[in-house]
Amino acid sequence: MRSRRAIAPGAMLLASLLGASGRADALDLNGAWVSDADNCPKVFARNGSQLGFTEMSDAYGGGFIINGDQIAGKFARCRIKARKDNGPYVNLIAACATDIMLSSVQFNLKELDSNSLVRLFPGMEDMEIRYHRCLAK
Numbered sequence: 229m230r231s232r233r234a235i236a237p238g239a240m241l242l243a244s245l246l247g248a249s250g251r252a253d254a255l256d257l258n259g260a261w262v263s264d265a266d267n268c269p270k271v272f273a274r275n276g277s278q279l280g281f282t283e284m285s286d287a288y289g290g291g292f293i294i295n296g297d298q299i300a301g302k303f304a305r306c307r308i309k310a311r312k313d314n315g316p317y318v319n320l321i322a323a324c325a326t327d328i329m330l331s332s333v334q335f336n337l338k339e340l341d342s343n344s345l346v347r348l349f350p351g352m353e354d355m356e357i358r359y360h361r362c363l364a365k
């Protein structure tokens with residue numbers, strides 16, 4: 229009986245993650261992302277085991293960190309409320325907060341490869357931002 233209680237929450241979490249993504253091979257978004265991979269050490273810094281932003285990160289194009297359903301920027305934090313995967317495309321709806329406001333934000337992403345993606349802006353076909361995953365060193 230005790231082992232069932234221990235397994236049940238893990239099984240529910242796995243089922244919800246697979247169900248939320250829509251497919252088992254969904255794009256892994258976890259990690260630190262920047263617009264220029266050469267700027268990873270200028271944008272992100274480790275404080276023990278915690279990854280954060282350098283003091284001047286915004287001068288180097290900024291970036292964001294995704295950990296599970298959390299998205300962190302230097303000045304905003306978001307929680308992913310919905311995710312839909314469609315081939316190389318991922319559509320996210322996130323509830324975001326800054327020091328002065330709350331908002332719902334839609335992120336339309338396209339996977340280029342396992343460590344590169346593009347943020348698309350529907351209705352503005354020529355606008356996109358490329359991001360590269362910073363690999364741990």
